[in-house]
Amino acid sequence: MKIRTLILNTFKEAVRGKIFLIILGFSIVLLVGSKVLVPLSLGEERRIIMNIGLGSISMFGILLAILIGSQLVYNELERKTIYFVLSKPVKRQTFIFGKFLGLLLTLLVVILILSCWFYFVLFWLTRLHPSVLLVAIFFSFLEIMIITGFSIFFSTFTSPTLSSIFTLFFFIIGRLAPDIQLLASKIKEPVSHFLLQIVYYIIPNLSNFNIRGKVVYAEPVGLNHILYSVSYALIYTIILLVLSCEIFRRKDL
Helix, strand or coil, rough: CHHHHHHHHHHHHHHCHHHHHHHHHHHHHHHHHEEEHHCCCCCCCHHHHHHCCCCCCCCHHHHHHHHHHHHHHHHHHHHHHHHHHHHCCCCCCHHHHHHHHHHHHHHHHHHHHHHHHCCCCCCCCHHHCCEEEEEEEEHHHHHHHHHHHHHHHHHHCHHHHHHHHHHHHHHHHHHHHHHHHHHHHHHHCHHHHHHHHHHHHHCCCHHHHHCCCHCCCCCCCCHHHHHHHHHHHHHHHHHHHHHHHHHHCCCCC
């Protein structure tokens, strides 16, 4: 009951926020804007609209995770509401998990809304509605879940600005993980090679979740890859949440 209340309060707070409305509005505009590119697509209307739609859903979900997540804990401290919450029989770990799940619920609703709109635009312009796109959207949600974990993690000990910057940094470097591994394989100097390997295994390998190219070009996505990606996202997110809980537990309030 306690964690459900935290989840619902976080969801309501995020939905009422201006950031949510602004980004949701821009997302819809961007998806509709794909109609403008159809005359310039030279017979590739379907693939262009798919790329724009899937990319929009992913990027705006990431932006929401960063911008809202970085403020969740900070706002509670600024408004002093956290003292009221923790004065109840609510553990600090429960508070962190409630905030995370509430934000994740918000992002799930955003993705569902954008996905429905995306399918409407795609059918409107091409008369197609391939169900395989749902796999790419699901993978985007897994990536967003990890980024949400980072956002909550940094929000437990930094300001919203720094939390946003750090989370964005890990998102960018996570997308570059294969390049880091390639660079490490080409460097012969032992210390540099070792350090790059350490960095590669610590940062989130977000390339696991970028299957838009495969989906758009009708390439199969294996069951092993799906199971691995789901497990990877869950384990990485749980680690981030455990660290967040430990930091917040030690925080002097």
